[in-house]
Amino acid sequence: MISRRRFMQATAAGLAASGLYRKVLAAAAPRPNIILIVADDLGIGELGCYGQKRIRTPNIDRMAAEGLRFTQAYCGTSVCAPSRCALLTGLHMGHAPIRANREVQPEGQKPLPPGMLTVAGLLKQAGYATACIGKWGLGMFDTTGSPLNNGFDHFFGYNCQRHAHSYFPKYLYRDERRFDLDGRTYAQDLIASETLDWVKANRDRPFFLFYAITLPHGKYEIPSTEPYSRENWPEIEKIYAAMITRLDSDVGRLMQQVKDLGLDERTLVLFTSDNGPAENNGGHTTEFFDSNGPYRGTKRTLYEGGLRVPMIARWPQRVPAGRTSDAVWAFWDILPTCAELAGVPVPQAANIDGVSVVPALLGGPGPQREYLYWELHEGRTQQAVRFGDYKAVKDSPSAAVEIYDLERDVTESHDIASERPDLVKRAVALMSAARIDSPDWPMRERRPATRPATRKA
Missing domain, CATH: 3.30.1120.10 (Arylsulfatase, C-terminal domain)
Structure with a gap:
């Protein structure tokens, strides 16, 4: 284990180096737009730039070639809602108010409590336009967890995670207003178009876009299995691969929009996934595409395959192109990183766990700290x-x-x-x-397996 002396030496060196990178940032003007793209249940091994051989992801691979690819980035935890909570609040799972998926009927999940600091709220205070487009999962519109109560000017898509399991839904939401669909419309068509329209409408002011794409989360549905329809694969794997390639296509459309609007050199784009790949589901297996790469575990585990996620950063003339970084960081670092980029201080009273990784984004060292912590209550x-x-x-x-x-x-x-x-x-x-006890999240043992009832002779 690293000694205290070595830790202090590394910390001092890191601080000195990070100061140089922060001077570079200070010379950059104006404040960048920030686009945070979060795929849903995408494994680190499912992108070409991370070693995938069969699923085609040319646009995300190009983003990595034009930017910085991190090899030791971690999600908040290994299921959807709490991982997104860590991303938005800067709190790891020992302190976060949401530490598992908790369903609320008839629609929605356990809401964020009132008064939470979020990255969207902080950037909104700094004059940024803010939007969440895709999936939310942290509280319905009549609760304190509504995206519109947590710093977002605009919302479009699915509020409830269960609702997001259908790619041909009967309705979606624009802000808090529900609008009906015919059940035959592929939701990602509308979500992708809304994203392009919103960026275009806000091109003349700094903006923060949380693009929470539902692909490739199950259930596995897509209008066409091209370009894999002729592959000698199980049908479910053709569908799954096509969903990832569709995700890639929509990322490419957004990147092209940014270029066409002349925003390329003042827009930081981050691409990641909310957790590791889903365990074998609906006939699809993680083994077929080696979805978790060399790592053990999947979604709902705390091994590397459940926690280590793709993370790509692109910002021409600021983020070095064509490089990889082994900087170790996690979702709760996103809030302070965005705050530093926007030039807005994080209130001390928020007592966040994250640290800014701006120096690492600019090609410098990663943050020096004692530990990263996760827990999960599933x-x-x-x-x-x-x-x-x-x-x-x-x-x-x-x-x-x-x-x-x-x-x-x-x-x-x-x-x-x-x-x-x-x-x-x-x-x-x-x-x-690392953790604070919470009545909402008591420490629970594994439930004993139930034995089937036996009939009396």
Whole structure:
């Protein structure tokens, strides 16, 4: 494990280097537009620029070639709503108000509580136009969790995550107003068009767009399986691949729009996914396309395959082109990063967990900090913490702590806990210190398997 002395030396060097990159940023004017594209359940191994061989993603691959591709970026946690909560609030799962998907009937999810600082709210205060287009999942319009109560001027798409499972819905929302559809319209057609229209309408002022695309989340539906219709694959895999290529196409259309409007050199575009790929679902398997790349685990796990996500940054003349970065950072760093880019301070009272990664975006070092922390409350409570190159995973409150050395064992296949009790002790201390107990998120054990009823003889 990294010593305190080495940590302090690295921190000092990082601060000195980051100061140089911040001077570069200070010389850049005006404040950039920020487009944050978040795919839904897209695995890190499903893009060509991250090693995918069969699914075609030329536009996202071009974005990586023209920008910076991160290899150690992490989501908020490994399911939709809490991961997006971390992204929007700058809080990791030990402090976030949403730490699992929690359904509300008849429509919606557990809402963000009142008074939350969000990246959209902060940028709106700084004079940015703000929009969320795609999927929300953090509270219906009559609650404190409405996107319109959390810094967004405009919303279009699905509010409820369950509703977003249908790509041919009977209705969508424009702001808080529901409008009906015929059930035969592919929702992404409308969402993609709305995105282009909104960017064009706001081209003369700084803007923040949270483009929360639902692709390729199940259920798996698309009007055409081209360009894979002739492949000798199971039909479900043709559909799945076509959904990712459609996602890529719509990213390409948006990037072209930015260029055509003359906004290219004053727009930072970030592309990522809200968590790792969905576990085998509806006949689709993660193994078919090697969706999680070399990593263990999928969505709903806290192994690298569930948490490590694609992250690509593009901003001509600012973000270096054609490079990769091994800077370690996570979704809760997005709020302070956007705040620094916009020149607006983060209120101290917000007590966020994130740190700005502007120096890393500009080609410099990643942030120096003690740890990254995750938890998840889906059936049971899982915890994970990364400190240096070590990663600890705890599958339930009573489970043994697993320890992996990610520098030597990125596949998390060799648990060294028995060899390194010092690391186990450190991990347990960090897992305890990183979280605040919440009555909404009690620590729960794995539910015992139920046995089938037996008939009396």
